[in-house]
Amino acid sequence: MKFQCPSCGLRINGQHFKEAGLLNPKLASICNFCRARGLVAASYANSAVEVAAKGMLYSFDGKSEQSLSLAEKTQPATYLVADKRQRKQLEAFLQDFDTNSLVRQQVAAKDLEQAIISCEDGSLPMPDQGREFSENLTQLGLQVNFQLNEVDYIDRERIRAKYHYRCQYCGRYGRSVDHKDPVSLSHNNKLDNLILACSECNRIKSNMPYDLFVKLNDELKPVNAKLVKYENTLGTLKQEFQTRKRDLAGQVHLKGVVNDPELAAMRKTNKSLQDTIDSLQADYDALRQAREAYFASGWKLHEAGQNPDII
Numbered sequence: 001m002k003f004q005c006p007s008c009g010l011r012i013n014g015q016h017f018k019e020a021g022l023l024n025p026k027l028a029s030i031c032n033f034c035r036a037r038g039l040v041a042a043s044y045a046n047s048a049v050e051v052a053a054k055g056m057l058y059s060f061d062g063k064s065e066q067s068l069s070l071a072e073k074t075q076p077a078t079y080l081v082a083d084k085r086q087r088k089q090l091e092a093f094l095q096d097f098d099t100n101s102l103v104r105q106q107v108a109a110k111d112l113e114q115a116i117i118s119c120e121d122g123s124l125p126m127p128d129q130g131r132e133f134s135e136n137l138t139q140l141g142l143q144v145n146f147q148l149n150e151v152d153y154i155d156r157e158r159i160r161a162k163y164h165y166r167c168q169y170c171g172r173y174g175r176s177v178d179h180k181d182p183v184s185l186s187h188n189n190k191l192d193n194l195i196l197a198c199s200e201c202n203r204i205k206s207n208m209p210y211d212l213f214v215k216l217n218d219e220l221k222p223v224n225a226k227l228v229k230y231e232n233t234l235g236t237l238k239q240e241f242q243t244r245k246r247d248l249a250g251q252v253h254l255k256g257v258v259n260d261p262e263l264a265a266m267r268k269t270n271k272s273l274q275d276t277i278d279s280l281q282a283d284y285d286a287l288r289q290a291r292e293a294y295f296a297s298g299w300k301l302h303e304a305g306q307n308p309d310i311i
């Protein structure tokens with residue numbers, strides 16, 4: 001999904017409007033480059049982002065469209081990058097950047113922000129669509145090693161088989177092949193540096209320092225064991241429910257009537273199975289949320305401990 005930033009005027013991928021946060025993701029009215037300049041999202045409206053945030057149950061950091069006066073709504077837009085051709089050049093470059101995971105892994109977010117801001121301000125040359133992407137990166141002072149091998153498909157499958165599709169952090173079903181040491185630090189694609197994770201651990205892990213994630217996770221062994229049990233039990237029950245639903249549909253078809261004592265009895269047991277699944281799922285989700293909150297607060301406390309004393 002792409003949005004246009006009402007400040008710089010760039011139409012770019014939605015991820016540039018996301019504000020980092022483990023617990024409460026937010027979408028901002030303006031892009032991360034404009035925020036990195038010190039502009040404040042709360043002073044800008046962006047109805048497209050506002051609607052998307054609502055749909056995804058994110059909070060929206062910006063001026064609400066409804067609070068705008070008619071004059072504000074109709075006044076022509078003036079953009080920080082006033083030249084349309086320059087906006088297109090930056091948009092094309094960011095499109096290349098966003099879709100290249102090798103590059104994303106190696107360039108720090110702050111460095112990219114600084115480079116884009118310098119382009120917009122004219123202190124660095126604009127990326128040029130006539131040039132190779134790698135040349136554009138070099139022009140912007142962004143160092144990327146393109147010789148690195150990405151983990152290839154065969155290796156991924158081997159890793160998944162090696163770990164029997166089990167997340168090595170929590171033990172639940174997992175299929176994300178990942179580096180133990182983050183690749184941006186080690187560039188190590190050897191098989192013994194690769195590990196399997198579930199999507200949930202992967203997301204939490206990528207949002208925080210790796211060593212801290214491992215340390216906090218080590219404290220969670222009994223909780224992780226419970227998560228595995230929930231996942232297995234829910235899997236079994238949901239399968240059973242699907243079977244019974246099919247049986248019921250088959251019986252309705254066979255009998256040619258909808259109301260029948262036998263059918264009613266089947267519906268009743270199905271309903272109680274559904275209730276069991278729902279309440280188990282709610283317990284499971286609550287435990288998952290508590291675990292995620294634990295990582296978030298562990299990280300916060302870690303950061304607080306790192307900050308220099310002010311008293």
Ligand SMILES: [Zn+2]
Pocket residue numbers: 005006007008009010030031032033034035
């Ligand atoms: Zn912007």
Ligand SMILES: [Zn+2]
Pocket residue numbers: 167168169170171172174197198199200201202
């Ligand atoms: Zn996991």
